[in-house]
Amino acid sequence: MVEAEGGSEPRATRAPTIYDVAQAAGVAASTVSRTFARPGRVNSQTAERVRAAAAAIGYRANPVAQALSTARSRMIAVLVSDLANPIYAELLRGAQVAASAAGYGVLVEDTREDAATERETAERILPMVEGVLLTSSRMPDSAIRSIAKQRPVVVMNRGLADVPCVVADERRGARRAVEHLGEAGHRDLVYVAGPDASWPNGARWRAFSDACHELDISARRIGPFEPTFAGGFEAALALGGARASGVLVFNALMAVGVIRGLQQAGLRVPEDVSVVGFDDVLIGQIVSPALTTVSTPLQAMGATGLRNLLALVNGARSRGEPVVVPARLVVRESSGVVAARAG
Structure with missing residues (x-):
């Protein structure tokens, strides 16, 4: 057992401190402190020696103390x-x-x-x-x-x-969705809107509307609805009177709700109504039928x-x-x- 200087507590019974690291590395305690708190202010060879000494005696830097001393919480x-x-x-x-x-x-x-x-x-x-x-x-x-x-x-x-x-790239994504539906013969489309406060919602609707106009496709909007499965299910009820052959839905959760709501109303997807969503998440891949969607990484x-x-x-x-x-x-x-x- 090694006694600490001045008859203090034996090192084996307490956690190592920066003073122990300093002694083991042959540097000042302030150098140890800088190595862990401000590594850019210590030359690489010295910092490596300090870290090796710390590892050898089991020293671990205190992140809370570092945050207090540097005003950086990381x-x-x-x-x-x-x-x-x-x-x-x-x-x-x-x-x-x-x-x-x-x-x-x-x-x-x-x-x-x-x-x-x-x-x-x-x-x-x-x-x-x-x-x-x-x-x-x-x-x-x-x-x-x-x-x-x-x-x-x-x-x-x-x-x-x-x-x-x-x-x-909301504009490109929405346009590709409209092009896909247009190529499949759809001439009457509806956008199922999410929250009014959502920036992507506005961007998607504008891109959808512009693309439909350019491709001579009728475009309507219903909503807003909550951006959830329940919101999509509610939207499916509103779609009953829209007589659209295809819908673009604000997000994948809502799109799955739309699919379920349409199916419960006796409509077939995609035979009666085609559904396209945004966000390629797992729920859209496992729903039946699997969701056509605009995907971003x-x-x-x-x-x-x-x-x-x-x-x-x-x-x-x-x-x-x-x-x-x-x-x-x-x-x-x-x-x-x-x-x-x-x-």
């Missing part, structure tokens, strides 16, 4: 509109992998599709984090800009001037947003234009040709 907040929506699981996975690779943790908050809750949550957690990733924010532009003045912010699934954004999107946020945290200048992630149409069984419809 935590990023990710605010999501609805954790029950599977698109956020994909976005979060990409963001968490990117954060972990950079030595950061992720604090996730569900704001329940409510702008006031989102604003209150953001203000509450700002002191605990170095940056904020907003996914499908429901807050007004002014509120987002206010938060961006206090911490680095990146906005996902929403275009906003003066704040860094990562968005899907959600994990890659989450990782891109997180990496861009960390760049801002570390002093990078904001990009002037949004980062646009490509979208593609995945054709499955829920869409078909008009000729296959009964009657």
Whole structure:
């Protein structure tokens, strides 16, 4: 057993300290502290020797103490509109992998599709984090800009001037969906809208409407509906009087609800009504018939947003234009040709 200096507690019965590491590495305690808290301020050979000594005696840096000493928590907040929506699981996975690779943790908050809750949550957690990733924010532009003045912010699934954004190519995605239905002979289409406060909802409707106009296809809109299975099921009831041969639905959860609602009403998908959604998540792949959908690489999107946020945290200048992630149409069984419809 080794006695600590001055007759203090034997080292074998307590956790190693930076003073133990300093003695083992032959450096000052302040050098050990800088190695773990500010690694860029210690030359690489010395830092390697300190880390080797720390590993040899079982020393582990205290992340809370480091945060207090450096005013850096190495935590990023990710605010999501609805954790029950599977698109956020994909976005979060990409963001968490990117954060972990950079030595950061992720604090996730569900704001329940409510702008006031989102604003209150953001203000509450700002002191605990170095940056904020907003996914499908429901807050007004002014509120987002206010938060961006206090911490680095990146906005996902929403275009906003003066704040860094990562968005899907909504225009291209919606156009491909309309082209696909038009090529199958559909001339009367309906867009099933999600929340009015959703930026993608507005972008998708505009792209849908423009594409229909260019292709001489009748375009109507119903909604808004909740962006959930239940919201889609409710929309299916409203579609009963629309007499459309094809529908484009705000998201995959709603699209599955639309399919179930149409089936319960005695209509066949796609023989009577073709259904196309957005977001290629698992539920759309396992529903019968499997959902034709506009797909974006959600994990890659989450990782891109997180990496861009960390760049801002570390002093990078904001990009002037949004980062646009490509979208593609995945054709499955829920869409078909008009000729296959009964009657």
